[in-house]
Amino acid sequence: MTDATTPETKTPWGGRFEHAPGEFQRRFGASLPVDSRLYAEDIAGSIAHARMLAQQGIISADDGEAIESGLIGILGDIEAGRFTFETADEDVHMAVEAELTRRIGEAGKRLHTARSRNDQVATDTRLHAKRRALEAIEDVDHLRRTLIRLAEAHADTVMPGYTHLQKAQPVLFAHHMLAYFWMLTRDAARLRAAYAAADALPLGSAALAGTTFPIDRTAVARELDFAAVIPNSLDAVSDRDFLVDITYACALGMVHLSRLAEEPIIWSSDEFGFVTLADDWSTGSSIMPQKKNPDFAELVRGKTGRAVGDLVSLLVTLKGLPLAYNKDMQEDKEPAFDAIDTFEDCLTAMAGMLSTMWVEAQRMRQGSLGGFMAATDLADHLAGRGVPFREAHEIVGKLVLACEREGRTLQQLTAAELAEASPAFGPDAPQWVDIDSVVARRDTPGGTAPGRVAEQLMLAREAFAADEAWLESRCD
């Protein structure tokens, strides 16, 4: 930090300051390590801004062209790895502008006319958030497709359905997989809402109050493909809702993935044995030669903490900030980006793991015979014959207790034994406990009977197609 350095190379706020920050301050205050990810959006925003300035006569056409071609050159150099950001730069905006001025001279210094970093960073971040939301939706859809395929492939596989991790009633594996499809369908909707929240232009709000130049915000919005112009300049520079929305979508999405991840962890245990994970989606132990661990599922489950932590981080940071921009808001991007990165990776991991895992259909079916899972049907059978449901429940509960003590299953009870327990049991009562019939009997919309699951699968494909159509319309 010698005096020889002219102030403007050190900071963008020159004249009023007699001393520039030291090394620690530069590092501590720098957002470049995070916001350098925004370079493409920053350049796109600057090009749109420069075009508008020229069109409105605020800068000359020549300056406008020089700026645009200069920026295109920088973009190309960054993407080709020929230009890298220096740690001395405070943020991506100043880094790009400084490089532009080095390349095209005076004109570069005119680019910042009629804007402030406050509206510039808001614009860059919204462009980035929109792009990342679409990418995340693609990853969600990749996993949704995987679930649909699993459901298609296992239309007949019967497995124990659980509540409280206790065997409850048999269900189709396809039904189980589709439950997660619908969770993810809601995640996609939440990401679309976050996309819409980001889809309005802050540029033109300048520092906080608008600008004195005769700018055309609508033209810039059109150029950058924003659906609207933010109607209040104070709100434009201080609103980070769209980042919280996308982080929330990722955090709840991660909670869903943590639930989905829990299943193969439990299922691949020696005791359950319902699935065998592919070798390349498992890991071993450095000490125990026999181990084959569901590491990827565990990592997904563990990373849920990150995403929830990211959401908390953002909410805490924003709490209590008066209008308009406050520097605290620089802490907005890292948690949001981390949540999106995490969610996208975990979606990919789950899709890879689920699509390669071997479903041990025979173990599942065998497991469906235990746990007295036909007990509800026996009670329903009684209720259908006029016994109030609460009494039917009591009668069957006692039968279960007796069977358990004698080590028998419900399937082993004879019609005579049933009749002894309650005269209301019909002669066909034993047929009510056959596992396939138990599944087939849940033949109402949303139920697990094969026909109903096929019906549901069609609904799932329709929902998926509609979402894909939206996505394509946005990604053109």
Next chain:
Amino acid sequence: MTDATTPETKTPWGGRFEHAPGEFQRRFGASLPVDSRLYAEDIAGSIAHARMLAQQGIISADDGEAIESGLIGILGDIEAGRFTFETADEDVHMAVEAELTRRIGEAGKRLHTARSRNDQVATDTRLHAKRRALEAIEDVDHLRRTLIRLAEAHADTVMPGYTHLQKAQPVLFAHHMLAYFWMLTRDAARLRAAYAAADALPLGSAALAGTTFPIDRTAVARELDFAAVIPNSLDAVSDRDFLVDITYACALGMVHLSRLAEEPIIWSSDEFGFVTLADDWSTGSSIMPQKKNPDFAELVRGKTGRAVGDLVSLLVTLKGLPLAYNKDMQEDKEPAFDAIDTFEDCLTAMAGMLSTMWVEAQRMRQGSLGGFMAATDLADHLAGRGVPFREAHEIVGKLVLACEREGRTLQQLTAAELAEASPAFGPDAPQWVDIDSVVARRDTPGGTAPGRVAEQLMLAREAFAADEAWLESRCD
């Protein structure tokens, strides 16, 4: 817990159990203190279920009628305070059903045919969430209306606009208030999304797999005014996204209110003196006779912690739960209800406080003269005369530094002094620092010029009217 007590009066799961839970277990496991708030929804859901059962011939018409009139009687008694829940009841569902059976006998025991508490509680909670979402939107709108009125009443009030709590550029008080209007507009949208997330019927999913009875879910959905039927029974009983969504909407809404609350706290300080809070929206001190504290604003800010905590609570609770229902989910209602209660109260408090606070317009205008807030305009003036903005910024920065040392304002600089600082200053330069002109000059969409704020106010009224129309359509 004597043997004399028949099991079914103790628990709803009788036959299989030889021992019933003790006193501690009852209290610890009871959800009644929380879910008793669902009584109206529970009864509405049961009536719709019973009607459908009768219509489908699953129970007799007589039983259906007995159930319905019994339930209507119980509802009336609860609302009249003639029936209260006992702590011995495990939850609101069993409490209502047990009372029904006491009143109408056998038929009462048939109400639970073809359903489980799993789908019943999901249905009750969704009905409740929908109602509460609408109520919260009404409260949001009440505060939005207050902000519109404040903006209308202070169309000409100039105040200092801040970034980093440093004076930045003058803005209209109306503009400042409307920034919060738009924040709340987004909150209303988030609540509508949560409403939509809740708006699908789980009933008919029974415990987890659907039911064996020939039910008509579409009829029940119509009766209870649900927009759709949930297409997967496992998802239906284990999805709590709608509660997380509404809690998130409240948590982010509270973060917004914490920002809004921060303003009168700062403004009513002796140093700022921008507003005087009404006596009945202030409190004093038990020891310091002079104190008049912005307690309500502070409470709102402080309660932000509750709502964020509630959101975390829900996300943590749901993490890692495999399908389908797990008892952990009983912990879903308290944080969600607390977040909604908190948000609604805080909206009311802010509306009350803001609508009665006295705006010290004179102090605000006076404050607008300090802080060199016209500096940007001077730089823009230079930029408009061909000086690259970065250089203009540097020149004016030095002027500010000189003024600060001499204890002068920018308004006190003469044209000659300006010309000395830079020959590019025009003879009209001194006019650029007049505060009203500074405000008027920000005359682009979203800017703080009076005409633009009037324009914005119209947009605000339109947005408000559209939201009100939606709300009315839902509340019929």
Next chain:
Amino acid sequence: MTDATTPETKTPWGGRFEHAPGEFQRRFGASLPVDSRLYAEDIAGSIAHARMLAQQGIISADDGEAIESGLIGILGDIEAGRFTFETADEDVHMAVEAELTRRIGEAGKRLHTARSRNDQVATDTRLHAKRRALEAIEDVDHLRRTLIRLAEAHADTVMPGYTHLQKAQPVLFAHHMLAYFWMLTRDAARLRAAYAAADALPLGSAALAGTTFPIDRTAVARELDFAAVIPNSLDAVSDRDFLVDITYACALGMVHLSRLAEEPIIWSSDEFGFVTLADDWSTGSSIMPQKKNPDFAELVRGKTGRAVGDLVSLLVTLKGLPLAYNKDMQEDKEPAFDAIDTFEDCLTAMAGMLSTMWVEAQRMRQGSLGGFMAATDLADHLAGRGVPFREAHEIVGKLVLACEREGRTLQQLTAAELAEASPAFGPDAPQWVDIDSVVARRDTPGGTAPGRVAEQLMLAREAFAADEAWLESRCD
């Protein structure tokens, strides 16, 4: 709110105010529903304060005695249910003082000399936190004792040890239980730290700056059994660290309990079958007669969310508050009390559930034969005979793969087969895979060999005794 009402009956800050708060404001601002739990501490603090005031001659001896006996009367009446707080009271402090004045007249109005509600509420809350910390430690110790007893009762029970929920190496059930003993030992230490953090007297700091009266803070500290006097009045009225500390101790304690709860949930599944929960620590289903659910373990796991949410709530509330007292801090008690209540209840639930659960030792032993859990020992055997461990690991890994394909266990391999896999295997290799020998072989400090677990049990008893001694010293 008519003028007829004299101000002081309405608010404690009278003279400066012309209007009193309305009904909503009273309810919204009231802390009574929460801080009424502090009544005993409030009265104890007031008695100590009054005694000191009299001793120092600040009030007369008569007034001092009147105050003391008046307060003792109120305390008795509250505990006998003869006096209840009215919702019109803002907080417990004003409620008690107002009642005192009703009973003893003028003297009652002198009680508040030389103190403020700011230091008063801090004192009450610290007294309460100290008491609750000790109670929570007692509950922790109750569960620790349960774990010791389980370890004693199952000194020989072999079960599969898991990492990644995959069978890893056999361990003693006693060893497994003691792992949780040590977690809880740390929880007790954290609660003791929170106790120490609360153990300093704020009273005498008045509103924020100390008092003008010649008080004796040391005497009050001695009277109320505080270890020290807080040395800075601003810190005294605004420090809530002790509440955050205790909430943190509960939140991490709940995370530990969530881990402990996960075990019986998994173990009581049909597939594992390692434990059978007592009927009175299980619940059933309203629809499925066979169900017996580990509800209490699930509730404990689910309530972890509450405690983590409570901690977040406190941290968010305190963020960014300048000195000294701010009303936000009124939101400190509810999350802290909720976290303690939750932790205490969950400790009780876990102790009840674990002490009554039936350990299926036979199933555990049987489970220990599967999963190739002796593989590490085979590798160690090779390493002991000079094969580098990494190579030994590779050799045994291939043996496992071969066994798995052929459906054999390691125990079924003959010495000849082993020698074929690697000439380094000794003739005694087959003895290395016997499960009891595998357990016995881990004979280093902290290992699972029976002698080592016995050694550990002694350490546990010692640690427990030391903690109990501390607790008794505090509870006298």
Next chain:
Amino acid sequence: MTDATTPETKTPWGGRFEHAPGEFQRRFGASLPVDSRLYAEDIAGSIAHARMLAQQGIISADDGEAIESGLIGILGDIEAGRFTFETADEDVHMAVEAELTRRIGEAGKRLHTARSRNDQVATDTRLHAKRRALEAIEDVDHLRRTLIRLAEAHADTVMPGYTHLQKAQPVLFAHHMLAYFWMLTRDAARLRAAYAAADALPLGSAALAGTTFPIDRTAVARELDFAAVIPNSLDAVSDRDFLVDITYACALGMVHLSRLAEEPIIWSSDEFGFVTLADDWSTGSSIMPQKKNPDFAELVRGKTGRAVGDLVSLLVTLKGLPLAYNKDMQEDKEPAFDAIDTFEDCLTAMAGMLSTMWVEAQRMRQGSLGGFMAATDLADHLAGRGVPFREAHEIVGKLVLACEREGRTLQQLTAAELAEASPAFGPDAPQWVDIDSVVARRDTPGGTAPGRVAEQLMLAREAFAADEAWLESRCD
């Protein structure tokens, strides 16, 4: 990933696996980007382990020496930048071991005898946590020293004390600074507790159950300077409490810093004007030439979100994990390290900013005259003359209201006017409102009277010296 690649270069768990993970899985599962920070601890731990193995005769003396010198060489090369980790390495442990084997051959493969990565990573992380805790304490102490110096330099500076950001009573600036000293003193204590929590050796627990080799854990603990040996192997590999403890200490510490940061943000506003920040601890605006922003204070306040988010992240990750090690735990280091990094940087920033800021003592004193801050003293004066405090409060409150309406200060009231308000006012009443006397009058322990603050400063220096002594004893 061709078959030509020998397994051990691909994964450390070779034999049992037929396929190795793909590129995505490697990246997703890799902990190297985070745990490479542990290289020094990993090598130190391995050296201690190897020495013990040789001493116990588990490996040969030659192998032991080869390992030790090999590891020392690697350490030197890493620190000299001659050896860098490759992204293909899964974690730092395997990277170091693989390099060791490349360098010394066979012997390198013997290093992992009698240990597992589970106990190895736990050991490394504890060593690292201990070191970082001490560093953080040093940074805390740096800021504490800054606060002591500020207090020493401003022993006579009177400023307004605030509650609710309303002027309450005048205090010494030294008193205000010392309040933060005590907060930080508690932070140091919390870090010491986290240090103690980390200070026990897990090594020797192997994967989960202990090892079959005759190791000497006590010797390793001595060598690595651990205070104890963890008595339960399951707990040793799955306990992460020490990381949560240190993260909690940082999170609450950050909440404290957010409070401290709020002060200069408010104080440097144009309206308060209590401090002027140094140029090199301020930043400007890219558009507004006059701006000088307290960016560093705002960043500190904003980064509070990170640390709270980190704490939540850890708690969520650990929730519900059964024993023993689960892969989720790999997510333990990043939040903990981030919280420590953040806290350390923010402590440095606050120390730099506070030690260079200019205290505008004159503005502070002037501010102390407003806001009727002597009102309490007037009431105390009356109380001292026999008026019950509640009545005195009422009388003075009315005086304040009258003054406010007439635009007068309490200092402007004459003895006659006071006597008119209440005959109880003594002739010396006007002397009670002098600001210096108001400060001086708070002459009780912990009060703001100059003598008391001097007394407090001595206590602070003593506490500081004791903490420094502890720190030195640990850093030897």
